[in-house]
Structure formats: C-alpha cells, structure tokens
Amino acid sequence: xxxxxxxxxxxxxxxxxxxxxxxxxxxxxxxxxxxxxxxxxxxxxxxxxxxxxxxxxxxxxxxxxxxxxxxxxxxxxxxxxxxxxxxxxxxxxxxxxxxxxxxxxxxxxxxxxxxxxxxxxxxxxxxxxxxxxxx
Amino acid sequence: xxxxxxxxxxxxxxxxxxxxxxxxxxxxxxxxxxxxxxxxxxxxxxxxxxxxxxxxxxxxxxxxxxxxxxxxxxxxxxxxxxxxxxxxxxxxxxxxxxxxxxxxxxxxxxxxxxxxxxxxxxxxxxxxxxxxxxxxxxxxxxx
Numbered sequence: 001x002x003x004x005x006x007x008x009x010x011x012x013x014x015x016x017x018x019x020x021x022x023x024x025x026x027x028x029x030x031x032x033x034x035x036x037x038x039x040x041x042x043x044x045x046x047x048x049x050x051x052x053x054x055x056x057x058x059x060x061x062x063x064x065x066x067x068x069x070x071x072x073x074x075x076x077x078x079x080x081x082x083x084x085x086x087x088x089x090x091x092x093x094x095x096x097x098x099x100x101x102x103x104x105x106x107x108x109x110x111x112x113x114x115x116x117x118x119x120x121x122x123x124x125x126x127x128x129x130x131x132x133x134x135x
Numbered sequence: 136x137x138x139x140x141x142x143x144x145x146x147x148x149x150x151x152x153x154x155x156x157x158x159x160x161x162x163x164x165x166x167x168x169x170x171x172x173x174x175x176x177x178x179x180x181x182x183x184x185x186x187x188x189x190x191x192x193x194x195x196x197x198x199x200x201x202x203x204x205x206x207x208x209x210x211x212x213x214x215x216x217x218x219x220x221x222x223x224x225x226x227x228x229x230x231x232x233x234x235x236x237x238x239x240x241x242x243x244x245x246x247x248x249x250x251x252x253x254x255x256x257x258x259x260x261x262x263x264x265x266x267x268x269x270x271x272x273x274x275x276x277x278x
Contacts, residue, residue: 087179
C-alpha cells in the first residue's frame with residue numbers, strides 16, 4: 001500500500017513514516033490504514049479498525065503526538081474448529097501521528113463506527129506574537 | 136473489479152500451508168485470485184461441527200453496500216462504498232484507506248445447505264454462516 005503525500009508543505013507529519021521502526025507491536029500501515037484530511041475548521045484522522053471494540057481501543061495525546069493503540073482480547077472458544085484461511089490480523093497494533101502545532105488538543109473528539117475510527121481535531125487560534133522586553 | 140479468475144494460486148496459498156487442510160487436497164474454498172492482494176479484502180474461513188464461517192474485513196461499509204450471492208459452486212462477496220466526495224476546501228494529507236469496490240469469490244464445498252446461508256455485519260466485519268449439510272452415504276442395493 002502506498003502512502004500518498006499530496007502536500008509537500010506538511011512537514012509535521014514526517015515522523016509518521018519514521019515511526020514504523022522495529023517494534024514488537026505491529027505498525028504496519030496495512031493493518032491500520034489512515035487518512036488525514038484538513039479543512040478550515042480542523043483536521044480529521046480516519047483509521048480502519050475492523051472488528052475492534054471501543055473498549056479495546058486506546059487514544060492518547062502526549063506531547064503533540066496522537067497515539068492509537070489496540071490490543072483486542074482473544075476470544076478462545078473451546079469448540080473444535082478447523083481454520084481453512086487466516087488473513088485477518090487480530091493482534092495488537094499501534095500508530096503514532098504527529099500533530100501540527102495549531103491543534104486544540106483539549107477539544108479532540110473520537111467516534112468509532114462500522115470499524116472506522118474518526119478523530120476530529122479542531123484548529124486552535126494562532127498564538128499572538130509575543131514581544132519580550134529586555135529587563 | 137475482477138471476478139473472472141486470472142490465475143488459481145498454486146504457490147503461497149494460505150490454505151495449502153495449513154496441515155489441517157491437507158485432507159481436502161485443495162478442494163473447497165479454493166479461491167480465484169485477482170492477483171492484487173493489497174486490494175483484496177482479508178478473510179478468515181473457519182469450520183466447526185455445524186457450519187463454515189467466513190469473516191471478511193469491510194471497514195466503513197454499511198449493510199446496504201454489500202451484496203452476497205451464490206453462483207454455481209461459488210460464493211461471491213461484492214462491496215461498493217457509498218463515499219462522500221472530498222470537497223475543494225479539504226486538503227488530503229494522507230490517503231491510505233482503500234475507498235474503492237471489493238469483490239471476492241470463494242469456492243464452496245458440496246456439503247452445504249445453500250438455502251440457509253446467513254450473513255451479518257458488525258463493527259466493519261462481515262460474517263457469513265454456511266450450515267453444513269452432510270448427506271449420509273447411500274448404499275445401492277444390487278437388484
């Protein structure tokens with residue numbers, strides 16, 4: 001799967017790519033495909049999380065980073081079964097998304113519907129320039 | 136969308152790697168691969184005493200976007216998303232999520248009850264239950 005970069009000015013997401021380093025937790029983008037959209041009001045992050053329950057998903061904002069983690073609980077039914085095909089990944093995975101500076105981090109909202117997580121991040125008013133007086 | 140088999144997988148077939156499947160010798164659930172794996176919807180096929188279960192990841196799809204049909208000895212899953220186009224004011228920074236249509240055909244075993252195939256959608260996962268219909272061996276008496 002290709003990661004499309006449509007906006008070269010957007011340097012703040014660069015670390016996004018670098019975060020797929022060796023780690024025991026999978027960060028393979030095929031497992032949690034993400035879209036990032038921006039409009040005048042804010043940013044919208046959408047992540048594919050099929051079969052993931054609300055209670056198995058953890059979203060954390062820490063130092064300008066949005067961390068999405070999931071570790072679904074394994075349902076172990078004792079029924080005798082034969083697995084003919086196993087393509088769906090059901091282990092733990094995480095992704096880190098570097099947030100731009102103009103985010104209102106206190107007003108981030110998340111919603112999980114039909115296996116898609118939508119995170120709305122409103123833009124914050126730009127901080128006014130500050131003049132520092134020499135003492 | 137490719138429904139016509141381009142090739143039947145002989146190598147790297149997930150089924151053939153499973154020792155449990157050996158006895159079926161590439162019999163059922165043999166799949167016609169389109170060759171483009173990244174665009175193929177990931178699927179699990181599990182068999183228990185009563186049924187075959189097919190689980191397929193379809194994040195973002197609603198019930199109405201999915202069509203399931205049987206054609207001869209195949210089960211065909213088709214999904215067409217109901218996407219809202221991105222307006223001019225929206226900038227797309229990343230677009231990893233596939234937003235096109237999916238189609239996948241699965242070869243069905245003979246011993247199934249075709250009339251009672253059931254499907255449900257939950258948290259972006261499609262679950263199809265195919266009940267088994269095991270006919271007892273029939274003995275033919277020489278007249």
